Amino acid sequence: MAKKAKRTSASGAKKTARKAAPAAAKAKSAHSQTKRPTPARAGRISVDVHATEKLIKLAAACFGSGAAAASWFDYPKQRLAGKSPKQACRTSAGREQVRAWLEEIADGAFA
Numbered sequence: 001m002a003k004k005a006k007r008t009s010a011s012g013a014k015k016t017a018r019k020a021a022p023a024a025a026k027a028k029s030a031h032s033q034t035k036r037p038t039p040a041r042a043g044r045i046s047v048d049v050h051a052t053e054k055l056i057k058l059a060a061a062c063f064g065s066g067a068a069a070a071s072w073f074d075y076p077k078q079r080l081a082g083k084s085p086k087q088a089c090r091t092s093a094g095r096e097q098v099r100a101w102l103e104e105i106a107d108g109a110f111a
Helices: 002-034 049-063 066-074 092-106
Strands: none
Touching: 049 066, 049 092
């Protein structure tokens, strides 16, 4: 009988260990979800701060003041599929669209 009791307690310990493993996996996956997204995890989103700063300076030169440029960056534009230039600058393709548009404005295309 003593052997049976030992086997039961040993298998009981194994069952406890098996139950603890999924809980640890859940805790780990919940922790990984709270981290800030990196470009690899977030897909195509990668904010290039230096490129965006250059665009803000170009916009200030186009519109004559930083306040006018900031206002232009904040509001959605039909040309950017309803996104604001600030939102579009989150992707490299969006930054390129904003840059091309600002260059057109600087060249007098909309004057």
